[in-house]
Structures are given as C-alpha cells and as structure tokens.
Amino acid sequence: xxxxxxxxxxxxxxxxxxxxxxxxxxxxxxxxxxxxxxxxxxxxxxxxxxxxxxxxxxxxxxxxxxxxxxxxxxxxxxxxxxxxxxxxxxxxxxxxxxxxxxxxxxxxxxxxxxxxxxxxxxxxxxxxxxxxxxxxxxxxxxxxxxxxxxxxxxxxxxxxxxxxxxxxxxxxxxxxxxxxxxxxxxxxxxxxxxxxxxxxxxxxxxxxxxxxxxxxxxxxxxxxxxxxxxxxxxxxxxxxxxxxxxxxxxxxxxxxxxxxxxxxxxxxxxxxxxxxxxxxxxxxxxxxxxxxxxxxxxxxxxxxxxxxxxxxxxxxxxxxxxxxxxxxxxxxxxxxxxxxxxxxxxxxxxxxxxxxxxxxxxxxxxxxxxxxxxxxxxxxxxxxxxxxxxxxxxxxxxxxxxxxxxx
Amino acid sequence: xxxxxxxxxxxxxxxxxxxxxxxxxxxxxxxxxxxxxxxxxxxxxxxxxxxxxxxxxxxxxxxxxxxxxxxxxxxxxxxxxxxxxxxxxxxxxxxxxxxxxxxxxxxxxxxxxxxxxxxxxxxxxxxxxxxxxxxxxxxxxxxxxxxxxxxxxxxxxxxxxxxxxxxxxxxxxxxxxxxxxxxxxxxxxxxxxxxxxxxxxxxxxxxxxxxxxxxxxxxxxxxxxxxxxxxxxxxxxxxxxxxxxxxxxxxxxxxxxxxxxxxxxxxxxxxxxxxxxxxxxxxxxxxxxxxxxxxxxxxxxxxxxxxxxx
Numbered sequence: 001x002x003x004x005x006x007x008x009x010x011x012x013x014x015x016x017x018x019x020x021x022x023x024x025x026x027x028x029x030x031x032x033x034x035x036x037x038x039x040x041x042x043x044x045x046x047x048x049x050x051x052x053x054x055x056x057x058x059x060x061x062x063x064x065x066x067x068x069x070x071x072x073x074x075x076x077x078x079x080x081x082x083x084x085x086x087x088x089x090x091x092x093x094x095x096x097x098x099x100x101x102x103x104x105x106x107x108x109x110x111x112x113x114x115x116x117x118x119x120x121x122x123x124x125x126x127x128x129x130x131x132x133x134x135x136x137x138x139x140x141x142x143x144x145x146x147x148x149x150x151x152x153x154x155x156x157x158x159x160x161x162x163x164x165x166x167x168x169x170x171x172x173x174x175x176x177x178x179x180x181x182x183x184x185x186x187x188x189x190x191x192x193x194x195x196x197x198x199x200x201x202x203x204x205x206x207x208x209x210x211x212x213x214x215x216x217x218x219x220x221x222x223x224x225x226x227x228x229x230x231x232x233x234x235x236x237x238x239x240x241x242x243x244x245x246x247x248x249x250x251x252x253x254x255x256x257x258x259x260x261x262x263x264x265x266x267x268x269x270x271x272x273x274x275x276x277x278x279x280x281x282x283x284x285x286x287x288x289x290x291x292x293x294x295x296x297x298x299x300x301x302x303x304x305x306x307x308x309x310x311x312x313x314x315x316x317x318x319x320x321x322x323x324x325x326x327x328x329x330x331x332x333x334x335x336x337x338x339x340x341x342x343x344x345x346x347x348x349x350x351x352x353x354x355x356x357x358x359x360x361x362x363x364x365x366x367x368x369x370x371x372x373x374x375x376x377x378x379x380x381x382x383x384x385x386x387x388x389x390x391x392x393x394x395x396x397x398x399x400x401x402x403x404x405x406x407x
Numbered sequence: 408x409x410x411x412x413x414x415x416x417x418x419x420x421x422x423x424x425x426x427x428x429x430x431x432x433x434x435x436x437x438x439x440x441x442x443x444x445x446x447x448x449x450x451x452x453x454x455x456x457x458x459x460x461x462x463x464x465x466x467x468x469x470x471x472x473x474x475x476x477x478x479x480x481x482x483x484x485x486x487x488x489x490x491x492x493x494x495x496x497x498x499x500x501x502x503x504x505x506x507x508x509x510x511x512x513x514x515x516x517x518x519x520x521x522x523x524x525x526x527x528x529x530x531x532x533x534x535x536x537x538x539x540x541x542x543x544x545x546x547x548x549x550x551x552x553x554x555x556x557x558x559x560x561x562x563x564x565x566x567x568x569x570x571x572x573x574x575x576x577x578x579x580x581x582x583x584x585x586x587x588x589x590x591x592x593x594x595x596x597x598x599x600x601x602x603x604x605x606x607x608x609x610x611x612x613x614x615x616x617x618x619x620x621x622x623x624x625x626x627x628x629x630x631x632x633x634x635x636x637x638x639x640x641x642x643x644x645x646x647x648x649x650x651x652x653x654x655x656x657x658x659x660x661x662x663x664x665x666x667x668x669x670x671x672x673x674x675x676x677x678x679x680x681x682x683x684x685x686x687x688x689x690x691x692x693x694x695x696x697x698x699x700x701x702x703x704x705x706x707x708x709x710x711x712x713x714x715x716x717x
C-alpha cells in the first residue's frame with residue numbers, strides 16, 4: 001500500500017499547515033477586560049491612526065491603573081478591507097474574549113464592524129471613521145462614535161469660515177459617495193450661514209493625480225473659498241498643486257489631521273483651514289497629555305483620533321469599574337448605556353458627554369495652519385480661528401434618524 | 408467514477424473529511440471564508456489551468472455576484488439559496504459578454520481586455536446607487552435556507568457553504584474530465600491543432616469562460632451572505648490578483664491546488680493581521696519563497712513528487 005502511504009504523507013503536509021492555526025491560544029476571559037484596537041497599520045491611514053492609537057489606548061490603561069481586574073490591549077491591521085475587519089471583529093468577540101473594539105478608521109470597515117458589534121451585543125467605540133451614519137441611520141445601541149464626524153467637520157469648517165468672511169465657495173469633490181456627502185453637508189451649512197456656493201467640480205475617483213484643470217476652474221469661478229471634499233492622498237495632492245499654481249483662494253480641507261499637515265510641511269500647508277476637536281497646544285492639560293504620548297510615540301504626535309483613543313479607553317474603563325467586570329462582560333449595550341450616563345472627563349478633551357444616540361459631544365475647533373515663520377517649535381502648526389461650543393458642534397439628535405432614539 | 412483516479416478519490420475523501428471535522432477545531436467563520444475563496448480559485452483555475460486563458464478580471468464576476476446576492480437578500484428579501492444562484496447567474500451573464508469580447512485575442516491581449524472590462528465593472532460599482540459606494544452593502548441578512556432553516560448560527564451556515572463547496576468542486580472535476588474538458592485541454596496544448604481536428608475552439612472557450620465566471624459569481628454570492636457585506640474590495644483588481652496568486656501558490660492545473668492556495672492565502676491574511684505593518688512584508692516574502700521554491704505550486708510539487716495527478 002505504498003500509494004496510501006504517499007497519500008498519508010500528503011495529508012500530513014496538509015495538516016502541518018493547519019496546525020499553527022489550531023495552536024492559537026484561546027484566552028480565558030475571566031477577570032480580564034480586553035480591548036481590541038482595529039485600524040490601518042500599513043496603508044494610507046497609518047499615521048492618522050495606526051500604532052499611535054494603540055499606544056494611546058495603552059497609555060490610558062496604564063494611567064487608569066485598574067483595581068481588581070486586568071486590562072489587556074491587543075491590536076490588528078484591517079488593511080482597509082471591510083471583510084477583513086468584520087472577520088477579525090467576529091473572531092475577537094467570539095473566540096478571543098474581546099470586550100471593546102476601538103478606533104476603526106475607514107467608514108466602510110467601521111460600518112461592517114459596527115454591525116458585527118450590534119449582532120453580538122458587544123461594545124464598539126469608534127474613533128477613526130468619519131461617517132455620521134454611525135450615530136444616524138446605521139446607529140446601534142452598543143456603538144459609540146467618539147470625537148468627530150462629517151457633519152461636525154462641515155459645521156465647523158463651513159460655518160466658521162463663512163462668518164469670517166469667506167462667503168462664496170467652490171468645491172473640488174471626489175466623485176463617490178463620501179465626497180458628495182461631504183460637499184452636500186458643507187454646502188448646506190454654507191448656505192444656512194449666509195454664504196453661497198459658486199460651483200463645484202467632481203473628479204474621477206480613485207486615480208486622479210492631476211488637479212490642475214479643476215483648480216483653474218475653481219480660480220476662474222471667482223469664489224473666495226476652495227472647499228476640498230476629498231481625503232487622504234487626494235487632499236494632499238490638491239493642496240500641493242493649489243500652491244504650485246498660486247491659487248489665491250482660501251483653501252479649506254474638509255477632512256485633514258495634524259499628522260497630514262506634518263507630512264505636507266508648513267511651506268505647503270500654510271494658511272489652510274481645517275477642523276479638529278483636539279490640538280496638543282490648546283491648554284495645559286492637552287500639553288501634559290501630549291508630553292506623555294510623545295514619550296512613547298516621538299515621531300507621530302497625537303491628533304484628535306489618537307486623543308480620542310485615549311479618552312475613549314479611559315471612559316470605558318471608568319464605566320467598567322462603575323458597573324463591575326462581570327456585568328460589563330455580559331452586554332455591550334449595558335456598558336454603552338453606562339458610558340452615556342457618566343460625563344467624560346480627561347486631559348485630552350476636558351469635560352464632555354456621550355449623547356443617547358452614541359454621539360460623543362465635545363467642542364470643535366477651526367484652525368488655520370501657521371506660516372513657517374510663525375511656527376516656534378516642533379509640531380507648532382495651528383492657530384485657533386474659532387471654537388464651536390460642544391452643544392452646537394454636532395448634528396442635532398432628532399436629525400440623525402437613529403432608530404432607537406425616541407424623538 | 409466521476410473521472411477520479413484512485414489517488415484523487417483518496418485525496419477528495421481526505422479533503423471532505425477535513426471539511427467536516429474542521430469546524431469543530433477551527434473558527435467556522437474563518438473556514439467559510441477559506442471555502443468561498445477556494446471556490447473562487449477553483450473557478451479561476453478552470454479557465455487558466457485547463458484552457459490556458461489567463462484572466463485578470465475575475466474580481467468582476469466575484470464582486471458583482473456578491474453585490475447581486477447581497478442586494479437580493481437585503482432589498483428583495485429572497486431566501487439565501489435563490490440569492491446565491493442569482494449571484495452565479497450574474498457572474499455567468501457578465502462572463503458571456505466579457506468572454507465573447509475577450510476570447511477573440513490571446514495571451515497578454517486577452518489578459519488586458521479582461522482587466523479593462525473588470526475595471527469598468529469596478530467603476531460601475533463605485534458609482535451605481537444600489538452598491539452603496541465605498542460603504543458597500545452592509546448588514547445583509549443570512550435569512551433562512553429554503554425559507555425553513557434559519558442560518559443565524561455560524562455552524563448552520565457552515566454546512567450550507569460546505570455543501571455548496573463540495574458540490575461545485577465535484578462539478579468542476581466532472582467538467583474537466585468530461586469529453587468537453589478533454590477538448591479544453593487540447594485547446595490549451597495546441598489550439599491550431601484542435602481547430603484542425605474540427606473543433607470550433609471559440610465556442611469551447613466561451614463556454615468555459617461562462618462556467619468559470621458563473622462559479623466565481625456563486626463564490627462571491629456565498630461570501631456576501633456569510634459575512635453580511637458586499638464591498639468594493641470584492642470587485643477591485645487586487646482581488647483578481649489575489650486569485651491568480653492563490654491558484655499559483657496551490658498549483659495551477661491541479662484540481663486540489665486552488666483549494667490549498669486559498670487556504671494558505673486566507674490564513675496569511677487572517678492570522679498575520681495582528682502583526683500590523685508587517686502583514687504586507689511577510690506576505691510578500693512568503694509569496695517570493697513559494698514562487699522560487701515551488702514552481703508548480705504546493706499541490707503541483709506534491710503531485711510531481713508522488714508521480715500522481717492531484
């Protein structure tokens with residue numbers, strides 16, 4: 001039976017490839033609270049979230065110094081693929097005993113993870129994704145969106161610039177759902193605030209690298225403000241080219257972080273308007289917080305997503321302590337409800353709260369990027385143009401369309 | 408029976424046994440992903456391994472199948488089996504159009520045409536309102552099989568996927584070892600000679616193309632129901648590349664190769680995720696090693712060593 005021996009060999013080889021998969025430890029849940037940071041660690045959102053988010057979450061765990069239970073932080077790269085994100089989330093909840101999934105940039109992945117969290121009744125604190133749907137029509141009782149969304153960005157950037165005199169806008173928009181949503185949200189705010197939209201142009205996405213014709217079209221419209229309804233590399237390219245073409249309009253990037261400004265350099269980014277809900281140099285507490293983060297992440301200073309991962313972790317742990325580990329492990333919705341009841345308080349955002357639809361309520365700031373000559377120190381990039389109070393910065397509760405909110 | 412040689416029978420039984428035992432040891436959702444991709448890779452292998460047509464656009468059928476199944480299940484509330492069949496039909500329909508155009512050319516031109524058409528499909532999915540743009544179709548319900556058996560539990564779904572996989576695997580094997588399959592192999596080896604023997608090779612190629620695209624659509628549909636989402640990842644050209652890699656890794660032109668390739672590739676994607684930025688690097692190194700060390704793919708090398716056809 002030499003043949004069957006050969007086949008046996010084949011089987012053994014096949015089994016050998018599967019053994020490492022079986023060998024994975026099935027962690028005992030017990031008195032350990034597990035936080036899973038799921039984000040992009042190798043792709044375009046590496047710096048806006050990435051490993052710094054993990055470090056910030058760990059920092060919060062360390063500072064909280066939980067009594068009576070252990071806290072473990074694990075992380076994974078979702079590679080910006082919703083199916084990879086969803087299957088990691090399932091595995092974490094089902095097998096690895098993860099109690100909360102944190103961060104998850106990229107709205108497509110975030111919505112997928114949120115629906116897994118809803119199905120399994122586990123907590124998902126989203127920090128990285130911009131989609132306002134997470135607390136709107138795709139909301140879930142166990143999902144919280146921490147410190148920014150598209151509506152808040154539009155309100156702050158759109159509204160404050162109009163007030164500051166930038167009353168006519170021209171949009172360069174990435175031609176897909178996200179770009180159009182950003183443009184529509186902002187246009188609405190601009191018109192409400194008394195400004196007007198002079199025009200817009202949609203460019204093919206993805207794959208557009210040459211923005212010259214769109215920029216010239218924007219320039220010739222005579223509008224005062226150029227709104228960039230796009231993200232990531234497209235925003236960077238359009239800003240660079242606007243600089244090269246000497247576009248004299250005020251440039252408003254609808255979705256940008258300090259980490260992107262750092263990548264661009266002040267030379268190119270100067271004069272740009274953008275919105276974040278956190279900046280390291282806002283006050284003594286944010287500076288103290290940043291000092292602690294920079295110790296572990298010296299090359300990538302915290303932006304609002306990183307600060308949100310810190311703040312979210314801290315508040316989550318407070319809620320867990322408040323209700324007890326055993327209770328907290330049972331139901332994601334119960335922890336979320338407890339988190340909504342307790343006011344938030346930390347160095348990064350100061351005082352804040354979580355609204356009943358899962359929307360984190362914090363102040364938002366409109367910043368202008370400094371000129372190279374004004375920048376005195378490393379990462380000294382922003383000056384504050386306007387502050388929107390926490391209660392005005394977000395989409396009103398009754399306009400989100402979240403199904404479990406009684407209006 | 409069914410054109411299986413003895414070693415193939417044994418290998419098939421081993422595989423079937425593994426499929427049955429695996430969910431009790433490994434995480435069923437992960438296994439379902441492996442099976443869906445294995446199905447996809449088998450479909451691709453049918454074309455590249457047995458007809459010698461290298462398509463760079465198989466993501467289009469896979470992804471569109473996923474979208475149609477997801478939409479049918481979510482918006483029309485169809486039962487899962489109908490939704491999956493619709494996904495397969497979508498793949499086949501697209502395959503008949505794309506194939507009809509593409510088989511007029513050979514080699515690199517064939518590959519480029521399929522790639523170009525697949526990119527058109529990608530941009531269609533990006534813009535079409537029903538696909539939900541970059542968010543995809545989310546929260547697709549798994550529903551109840553035949554309207555009777557609810558598929559809420561992962562195990563129930565797993566058995567459905569396993570049955571689909573084994574069924575289609577046998578179907579592909581049957582196709583390859585039928586007289587029709589013999590003609591396909593003849594075309595792969597020497598198309599002018601097949602023509603001179605009186606076969607209308609274009610017709611054969613087109614039918615093979617449609618079958619391959621249809622099975623790819625079926626795989627996509629199954630995947631979208633298992634995971635509850637259909638997104639742009641499924642139609643993106645990197646998915647076309649991934650299936651090429653799976654097939655090459657496992658062994659092109661072997662019946663078990665694509666399954667092994669899908670297992671390796673999906674495991675890497677899943678289990679390397681925790682290494683963060685090192686995912687792509689590790690994947691790259693493993694692929695380079697495989698391509699250098701196992702030219703014929705894992706199963707291909709194994710079969711050559713044992714001097715049997717697998």
